[in-house]
Amino acid sequence: MRLVVARCQIDYAGRLTAHLPMATRVLMIKADGSVLVHSDGGSYKPLNWMSPPCKLREGVSDEGVVEWTVTSPKTDDTLRIVLEEVLHDTFHDLGVDPGLQKDGVEKHLQELLADHPATLADGLTLVRREYPTAIGPVDLLCRDADGLSVAVEVKRRGDIDGVEQLTRYLELLNRDPLLSSKGQVRGIFAAQEIKPQARVLATDRGIACAVVDYDALRGLDDPSHRLF
Structure with missing residues (x-):
């Protein structure tokens, strides 16, 4: 640097x-x-x-x-x-960065989505967690029902910075002929809560947004469905 x-x-x-x-x-x-x-x-x-x-x-x-x-x-x-x-x-030579160490909830959320990628989009399957790039690891690299690559960025609360981060990943991934040979690598921005400004920016850049129910992924029942 x-x-x-x-x-x-x-x-x-x-x-x-x-x-x-x-x-x-x-x-x-x-x-x-x-x-x-x-x-x-x-x-x-x-x-x-x-x-x-x-x-x-x-x-x-x-x-x-x-x-x-x-x-x-x-x-x-x-x-x-x-x-x-x-x-x-x-x-200054900063060397290779080990990547962001995420807190327990966000890390667990990533693990749960890795186990259940189809909750983000029908037919989505996991290729790899923490897929490496020159600027840091992509949370989840998946493949959709048509065989196209999909990069997923996972956040607890989704804001504009998260969309910018995923945009940078997509720019790099789409230059990789192994990932983009069948078509453009798509992005999914997944979070428990996505701010309106982040959703607008993501939509403008062709990135899908997915609001994730953490408790549902953990297998917890929904209190609103109870009779008593």
């Missing part, structure tokens, strides 16, 4: 346009090919970013100012970063 602290101005052009005026920010260039722009506020979310894979070209503008141009080979999106002053620039 490369970390750069710099006074910079950033302009994004793609499905929409966005402008960040000159200020001191942290630029993260990750080994997976993503570029993220962070400020000293706004919690963990970047101010702007380019999803992997993308290409970073460093150069100098006509005005003699250092300029980075980040482009995506899959889209026309462009991130233009003008660096007025670089305060810090270092490289």
Whole structure:
């Protein structure tokens, strides 16, 4: 990973346009090919970013100012970063990440869905849990009734970040000829609760949403079905 602290101005052009005026920010260039722009506020979310894979070209503008141009080979999106002053620039080898250690409920939910994948979609069968990718493991890799691959991301509460995570997985999986030879790898976002914004984003990206009944999966009866 490369970390750069710099006074910079950033302009994004793609499905929409966005402008960040000159200020001191942290630029993260990750080994997976993503570029993220962070400020000293706004919690963990970047101010702007380019999803992997993308290409970073460093150069100098006509005005003699250092300029980075980040482009995506899959889209026309462009991130233009003008660096007025670089305060810090270092490289760090983080090695292979072991992946997120999920809490008991989410881990158990994943295990239950692995045992009963057809509860997510008719005819769905499990291929493998924790299917490895370059940016982390996919919770469940399944196959549907037509033999097409399906990636399932499991969360307790489904929000936009989970949809973004599954989107990144799908981008990688669809470049694997062994998985996508019969057709595009689909995604299912499974959670006990899915926020409306996450559902809208998932639908827009062609990702199916599945609300999971944890107690039903555990084999517990539904109190609403009792007479007494």
